[in-house]
Amino acid sequence: MTDPQLGLTMLVLFIGAITLGFPIAFTLMALGLGFGYMGMGDAIFSLFVQRTYAVMSNDVLISIPLFVFMGYMVERANILDRLFRSIQMTFGRMPGSLAVATLATCALFATATGIVGATVTLMGLLAFPAMLRARYDTRLAAGVVCAGGCLGILIPPSVMLILYGATAGVSVVKLYAAAFIPGLMLTGFYMLYVVGIAFFRPAMAPPPPPEMLRDATWGRALSELARSFLPLTALIFSVLGAILFGLATPSEAAAMGALGAIILAACYRALTFGKLKESVFLTGRTTAMVCWLFVGSFIFSSVFGYLGGQSVIEEFVMSLNLNPVTFMILAQAIIFVLGWPLEWTEIIIIFVPIFLPLLDNFGIDPLFFGIMVALNLQTSFLSPPIAMAPFYLKGVAPKHVTIEQIFAGVMPFLGIVVVCLLILYVFPEVALWLPDAVYN
Template identity: 60%
Template sequence: MTDPQVAVAMLGIFIFIIMLGFPIAFTLMAMGIGFGYYAYFDAGRMWVPYRRALEQDADTLTLVQHWIGGFFNNRIFDLFVNQTYSVMANDVLTAVPLFLFMGYIVERANIVDKLFHTLSIATRRIPGSMAVAALITCALFATATGIVGAVVTLMGLLAFPAMLKARYDTRFASGVICAGGTLGILIPPSIMLIVYAATSGVSIVRLYAGALLPGLLLAGLYLVYIVVRATLQPSLAPRPEEPEEKIPVMKLFWMLATSFLPLAVLILSVLGAILFGLATPSEAAAIGALGGLVLAMAYRALTWTRLRESVYLTVRTTAMVCWLFVGSWTFSSVFSYLGGEQVVSEFVRGLDLTPLQFLLLAQLIIFLLGWPLEWSEIIIIFVPIFLPLLPHFGVDPLFFGILIALNLQTSFLTPPMAMSAYYLKGIAPPHVHLIEIFRGSMPYLAMVLLSMVILYVYPDIAYWLPRVIYGR
């Protein structure tokens, strides 16, 4: 077999192994080192020390030591160590654990239940008021955490039973929770965008600026759908009964000031510091983590147990992301060295695609990969295969990254592997069936596809804010 054929076989074996359920990070590292040993094998480096010791009539122990030393005298081990150090020293990735810690500590600060209760009262006169309140709460909480499972689970425990109690249609209510919980991987400060920036080399501040309006566009489409659907079919979202005692306006303002305002100020402060160059993403993430601690203390929710859980979950998730990077970069380096990247590039160029056809093909592949894989694995492992092709088709990596962030919303909403639906089903009442949650998510899937079409037709939605803030 030629080296490019070995590279293609390497990719095929990897896909087959992860479909069997093996841990992806360690599979990447093992295959990278295994195939890398073949790629960088140098018989002289391996056997010369052993032969010299043999010629000198060395004892058995010395011969074994020289053989072991020769076996490990392969450049793949140097590459692996260097890649590990490069990932752990990456300035962009430093923001990941800090943003994660901010999200986990906010999740445990009992802010979300007060926020949902207040917004439910404030939006009482809007059709589908509880669904609107749930979506806004999901968007804020998802933006603060960036962790889809945490948002869907917590809102499923908090808002979903409240909507069912208010006689909301099960499909309508479940769709709101599933769709709203995924917004955090698109709206800055998004951890997914940080990982994409580290993978692609795109400026994270420009990426954040570019993703802000598309994220708000998608959230706006969700809100419009909820209000229009609740207006046309009032039975899906019955209006709440008027309370016996009306809440004074000043009291409502105070409730918003103590629930909505603190979390919104925290998010806007972090995002504003990044966008306007007042702090690097890592510094802004540190401010956000400190702000999360201050919020938890202000709400009297900061206990040793919650702090310990937040630190543990942060370390676990960060370790997963970092080792995925180590494995991916080792794997991709060997894959490229063997000529696999060139094979893929020549194959795609040979299809004679237009830029639109290339984007459609790339997004279709990412859409299909979203069924068996998490977004982190798609961004770190498969997106680098497309990045070298972008200049050939004249596609901006920033625009490509925002399209991917929109596309990955679909992976959480599309049956049969819609993870948002499974998160919600895990904590939903027994009478709520999975098929109902799937059906409730379908209209929001259509909204995601519509937002991708709008972004392609009007790309200035992504380019306008970076251009205004940073110029060309």
């Protein structure tokens, strides 16, 4: 076999291995070392050491464990139930108020945690039963929780954007600025859809009972907002503001956020040694997974490029005589389809780097491409058959709720993501205006 054939064989074997359920990071390293030894000889072992050191010394990645720790501490501060109640009282008289409150809580909580599994699970325990008791359609309630919980991979501070920035060599600060408005746009479209369903098909989202409306006075709502909404919002905006306005690097702001999360947990009397220990353990486990994924992906991509696999793909794409529009459609369609069997980590670390060298040929800004990918990857958590958000919800949902009902519920929200992708492509200023206004 020629070197390019070895490279393409390595890529096919990787897709087959992860489809069978093999650990991603160690599959990447094993294939990289095995095929690298065939193509490079003993030099592959030196490359392994160099790539491992490069990952461990990458300043951009320092912010990942700090943001993850911040998220786990906020999650264990037990403020989500208070936050949900206060927002629910605020939107009490709006059509579909429970679903709107769920989406608003998910969006705010996503900025604090950025952890999809945690958000979907907590809202599945808190908001999903509340909507079912209020006689909401099961499919609508499930779709709201799953779609809202996935906002954490788009709305800053997103770990996904950090990984893309480190992979593509794009400023994480500019990525955060570019993702802010699209994240709000997607959340707003979700809310408009829910309000529309509640208005035109009230049987799917009935109005709250009169006794709940009596309790939802502005005085109580403001009191609950002051105790739950304002402290968390102050923490989030202090972290994001420090990043966006250049007052601190992402790593420094993440450290400030981690300290703020500890203080917030203490203020809510939720700071115990057990919770602190658990948060540190979960942070270490998540960070180790991300770091080994990066080590494996760097080795894999280096060997893949050395063997000529990247050149074969680039020559094939260029032979199609695509223009920037058709290339972008093709790239996003491939990422959309990859979201069915794969998670976003594999897509970002393995497949997005295949597209990155092609962007210059079509005059596409890597910053804009990253936001398109981040918006597109909402589908990787929602689209069956391997959709993590529905499975997270199924794990905590009542037994009578089937996975088929949850999948049916997320389908309209998948359509909304596609609509937002089209809007973002037609009007790129939605993403690029804020970074241009702040940094240029």
